[in-house]
Amino acid sequence: MKLSPLAAQFGTVTFCLLASPLVLAEDATTLDEIIVTADRKARTVDATLAPVSIITRADIEKYQASSIPDVLRHVPGINLSNSGGVGKATSVFIRGTNSSHVLVLIDGVKVGSATTGSVAFEDLPLDQVERIEVVRGPRSSLYGSEAIGGVIQIFTRKGGKGFQPEASLSAGSHNTQKANMNLAGGDATTWYNLNAGTEKTDGIDVTANHQEPDADGYDRDSLSLRAGHRFADDTTLEVSALRAAGENHFDSSFNNETHFTQQTLSGKLQHRVNDNTLLTAQIGQARDDADNYLNGTPLAAFRTYNTQRDTASLQANVDVGSRGAITLGLDQQRDTVESDSAYDRTSRDNTGLFASYQTDMGANRLEVSARHDDNEQFGTHNSGGIAVGRDLRNGMRVTAAYGTAFKAPTFNDLYYPFSGDASLQPEESQNAELGVAGKLAGGKTTWSANAFSNSIDNLISYRPPTYxxxxxDKARIQGLELSTGTQLAGWDIAANVTLQNPENRSGTDAGKTLIYRPKQLASVDIDRALGKFRVGATVRGESQRYTDDANTESAKLSGYGTLDLRADYRLAKDWTIGAKLGNVLDKDYQTNSGYNQDGVNGLVTVKYAPK
Structure with missing residues (x-):
């Protein structure tokens, strides 16, 4: 792969970091942290063989991130396509796969639009997020359809012992105003968290051609609740709810305003049968509702797109001997569409059976998983995965993995007027991966490198300009992820580089790069605490990308690099003020053709959190 100058510079820096024992460090995660997404059960990061990243509440506050897409930019292998700034449609790509190849969970409930096949990350409130787990690579063998590129799980905030109130106010560029209140508490057996927030911004003019030369605003109100209780017989009941609703304005001669609602409900019951067996039952519902308007008037047609996803799962985790564990599970899912557009079909069911086995054999580790899905519309589909790892004496680990995955076409893919094709078949993939990771200084510093090759059959795409x-027939994505970080002279440094080649492998466009995929991604975070002060910076770079399948010069978006600065100050024991400057160098760039990105922008936040 030929590197752009920007990516080459980042690659050189990262290679030096990897090569120097003085600055080797970890990929934003400590190895003894617990992650549940990779294997559908609680395991330490060190135990799982999958490439994972964890974004904690502390990370969110350190970055002074203002949205979920904003914080996902720090994760290796992820690039975004945004249609005009805060609150505007944002696609998330993992390792060069489609944005619809990312399976997204909120508190264990599968979410997303049954029509578009993607998740409106821009509408989910970051203030109500406790942590985000990102697993890169296929996970259909555990989760079924959609997990071709990876899995992102979002956990809402969870209370703990004592009463823990928190409030924040923010103001910034484009008349941005935010307010959030969080009430958390509990004791040894009961916990709760209630969060309410509101956000409003005048926004920027989203289109580069100034089709409507005005600012395009966005506003959202949100509410979340998470509560649980542990009973005396080692049974735990937890419920959670998240709702975000608002308005989004943009530029279009057909419709220029959308009223949206994102809602997730969940109930989970866990019972420990004995020291070796844990049973989990969970039910959930996710809604993605949108009503479209033109200049404040409801559209006569193509107005309403409401989708609902009802899910239920039953899972057993069983320890086998001293070093082995088995997971068995059943998933049930029903997708429903309610719209004034003519869909030939508006609902379908899917049933999935899955099993996995993990074992440690001295320095060797093995993970095997398999799943059988029965889709009401597309019949049965089998997927599987295997991963092996070996711990070496010098603190290194080598891993190898292979996994298959699939994705059923969405209702828009099949039936949307003027663009759908009812003859589409499920997408299928085969991914092979090699990894090596190491840690030094007693685990305080780590590094990792992962090479992958993902072959996808029947890849679904929408071809501009008609979409x-x-x-x-075939696509192949090959790539290399490098991650490192350290504490050097009091500075916390984390860096990652992704080199990828997302390539069409068939037809007249064989050998061309898949649209909206840069070949090089790089990110560096630098932070330092100085008494009551904390300062930091993020440098982000992406290479050029094409917006048409033929990769014509006129359809190329240039690469870019941005610099963000941040600082916060502890005014008193319970009070903190923070300020962030985004795109300090005022770079003019696009991640989606024809849509502007914000120039220099700022946000100031005052937070009250009693200790």
Missing amino acids: QVSQT
Whole structure:
């Protein structure tokens, strides 16, 4: 792969970091942290063989991130396509796969639109997020359809012992105003967290051609609740709810305003049968509702797109001997569409059976998983995965993995007027991966490198300018992820570089790069605490990307690099003030063709959190 100058510089820096024992460090995660997404059960990061990243509440506050897409930019292998700034449609790509190849969970409930197949990350409130777990690579063998590129799980905030109130106010560029209140508490057996927030911004003019030369605003109100209780017989009941609703304005001669609602409900019951067996039952519902308007008037047609996803799961985790564990599970899912557009079909069911086995054999580790899905519309589909790892004497680990995955076409893919194709078949993938990771200084410093090759059959895409759906016979994405970080002279430094080649492998566009995929991604975070002060910076760079399948010069978006600065100050024991400057160098760039990105922008936040 030929590197752009920007990516080459980042690559050189990262290679030096990897090569120097003085600055080797970890990929934003400590190895004894617990992660549940990779294997559908609680395991330490060190125990799982999958490439994972964890974004904690402390990370969110350190970065002074203002949205979920904003914080996901720090994760290796992720690039975004945004349609005009805060609150505007944002696609998340993992390792060069489609944005619809990312399976997203909120508190264990599968979310997303049954029509578009993607998740409106821009509408989910970051203030109500406790942590985010990102697993890179296929996970259909555990989760079923969609997990071709990876899995992102978002956990809402959870209370703990004592009463813990928190409040914040923010103001910034484009008349941005935010307020959030969080009430958390509990004791040894009961916990709760209630969060309410509101956000409003005038926004920027989203289109580069100034089709409507005005600012395009966004506002959202949100509410979340998470509560649980542990009974005397080692049974735990937890419920959670998240709702975000608001308005989004943009530029279009057809419709220029959307009223949206994102809602997730969940109930989970866990019972420990004995020291070796844990049973979990969970039910959930996710809604993605949108009503479209033109200049404040409801559209006569193509107005309403409401989708609902009802899920239920039953899972057993069983320890086998001193070093082995088995997971068995059943998933049930029903997707429903309610719209004034004519869909030939508006609902379908899917049943999935899955099993996995993990074992440690001295320095060797083995993970095997398999799943059988029965889709009401597309019949049965089998997927599987295997990963092996070996711990070496010098603190290193080598891993190898292979996994298959699939994705059923969405209702828009099949039936949307003017662009759908009812003959589409499920997408299928085969991913092979090699990894090596190491840690030094007693585990305080780590590094990792992962090489992957993902072959996808029947890849579904929408070809501009007509955006008619099409299905590519074959595509292949090969890449290398490098992650490192350290504490050097009091500075916390984390860096990652992704080099990838997302390539069409068939038809007249064989050998061309898949649209909206840069070949090089790089990110560096630098932070330091100085008494009551904390300062930091993020440098982000992406290479050029194409917006058409033929990779014509006129359809190329240039690469870019941005610099963000941040600082906060502890005014008193319970009070903190923070300020962030985004795109300090005022770079003019686009991540989606024809849509502006914000120039220099700022946000100031005052937070009250009694200790």
